[in-house]
Each structure stands twice: as C-alpha cells, then as structure tokens.
Amino acid sequence: MKLDMMVSAAPLRQIQQLAKDAAAAGFDGLVITEAGRTAYLSCAAAALAADIDLATGIAVAFPRSPMVTAATAWELADTTKGRFRLGIGTQVRAHITRRYGSEYEPPGPRLREYVLAVKHCFEAFRLRTPLNFDGRWWKLSLLPDQWSPGPIAVADPPVDVAAVNPWMLRMAGSVADGIHVHPLNTPTYLSETVLPELAVGARQSGRQRKELQVIVPCFTAVGDTDEEINRWREHARFQIAFYGSTPNYSFIFDQVGFDGTTARLREKQKAGDFAGMASVISDDLLEHFVVTSDWNDLGSKLLERFQGRADRVVLYFAGAAWSDDPESLKKWSPVAAEVAANRQ
Secondary structure (H helix, E strand, C coil), X not given: CEEEEEEECCCHHHHHHHHHHHHHHCCCEEEEECCCCCHHHHHHHHHCCCCCEEEECCEECCCCCHHHHHHHHHHHHHHCCCCEEEEEECCXXXXXXXXXXXXXXXXXXXXXXXXXXXHHHHHHHCCCCCCCEECCCCEECCCCHHHCCCCCCCCCCCEEEEECCHHHHHHHHHHCCEEEECCCCCHHHHHHHHHHHHHHHHHHCCCCHHHCEEEEEEEEEEECCXXXXXXXXXXXXXXXXXXHCCHHHHHHHHHCCCCCHXXXXXXXXXXXXXXXXXXXXXXXXXXXXXXXXXXXXXXXXXXXXXXXXXXXXXXXXXXXHHHHCHHHHHHHHHHHHHHHHCCC
16 A cells, blocks of 8 residues: 555646655655646656656546547656556536536546547557557547657556446446545445446456556544644535535445435535535544544554555645645654555
C-alpha cells in the first residue's frame, strides 16, 4: 500500500514547491485533480521539481481526442522516467456538454472505447502497429513519422479510470490498468462492490485483480487537538453531503444501513439549505467515511482500514492543509514511514 496526497491543479510554481515538500515528507505520490486548471500541466511542473509518482486523478476524457490524451501521457511518462499514471473519467453530463461543448452519451461504453483508443495510440507510438483504430465514436488512422512521438525508454503509462457503479468497475477491470475510487467510499463498499466487480472484469480479459491498481481517496480528521480534529470532521461532513446528493451514489449509503440518505440530501439541496445537508450526515454515518485520529495512531488506522482493500491511499485533505500551512506536511512523515514499513 502506497500513500499519496490529493491536490487540485494549481499555479505551476506552487505545484513545484508542493511536489518538493511532499517528496521530503515521504509521500509516494501526488494525485492531481482537474477543475479550473489542467491536471497535465501541473503533473509536468511537479515532474520537473521532484522524483515522485504522479497521476491525474482524474483528467476529463471526452473533450480531448484520445490521440491528444495519449501523446500528453506519453510525454509525462518519459519525463517522469515511468512514474506517471494516466487517470481519466467522464465528469458529468452538464460539464461535458455545456462547459466543453462535447458529446457525452453513453458515458460508460464511450469511456471504454476511449481507453482502448489511447492504448492503441501507445502501440502506434512504439511502432508496433500502424495507427488504425476504428471505433464507434473515434476513428484514428493517420500518424506520419514526423507527427509521432516515437518509442520511449519506459513502459507505457498505466491507464486508470474513475468508476463507481458495478458496470463501470467491471469495465475498468476488463480494459484499464486500475481504478480511481470515488471519495465517497466505505470499507463495506470497497469489500462488497469495488473488489468483487473489479475481479469479474479482470477475469473477462484473462487477468487477476491483483494486476490492477485500486486507488482510494480517504477523508482524514487528524490534528494535535480535539478542536483541530473536529474542524476536519466538519469539512468531511460537508463534502460527504455534497457528493452524496448525487443519485448514482445512493447505494453506498444503503450498504451501511442509512437508506434514504441521498433523498434527504436532495430535498435539502433543492431548498438551498446547505447547512441542513451537512446535518443529514450524522456522526454514526460519518464514521463509515472518515478516519479520525491523532497523529500517533493515524498510520495504524490507515493500515487497518485499507490494507488489502487499496493499493494506493490518497489523502483528500493533505493538499488543502499544505495550502494553509506548508509546514503541515512534516507531520505526515512518521505516518508515511509507518505505511511504507508495512507494505506487503
């Protein structure tokens, strides 16, 4: 199990400093999300600042041609000497159609084809096969030598996809190299949905689950005082309420005995009662999603919760804490060391 930190794409010099600080603190990698800024440029900046694993987590797929994504990932794999993972996802319909002006439906099958197209481009870059991908949504057939990046001295970048529901998990297991689990996750969801469905997909392509990387974000409420711990718990409560208002995620609450949570969240959301949304997430429900601890016990609690369920644990709040106080990452060094010492 490796320990990464989540960070939003940010001004590039800021990302470079963060990469240096994260490497010094003992983190294995950075998982860079994409919102107002591109995750790829942030990965490039980090790669030039520190020797640390890097992943887009996730970059939005559909607005970019598979060739554009493949070529960008290829350069990042080369620059990082093989320490880059390409994480892609669908985003939601409104953003794809109204912000990017791109096609969205059907998201699952479209993403499956996208993964296959990207991997086909990798084969063409290595000169193993002519570019000739003939899909339903993408057709790629022209790659003159002067337009190809050519082979690189490291392996193809792994392609990971964001997946929540069983169909997407099986698809990821079948064609991708790993998955980015949604931040709205519980040990129950990982054990009863993610790992079994991923294994089914892996078997469809003649692989085993252990050949795939399971990348899992984690909400942590950690601090030196009860006040500090509670502050992060409330941040987590609000974030869980926000994510949990999406109907597709309602079954994750149901699995742990809190049926109807999404319906109550949506009712509050439609009324504009955002404080009321957070109040729907009770302390008992919160415990399923958050690791609460002081610094001394955090490493063991992360291992207890995720070892055997995740290959990489991504600390959801660590990047935000660094933005508030760059010195905060030093507190993570013993935690990172404990996780590293217990790798199986």
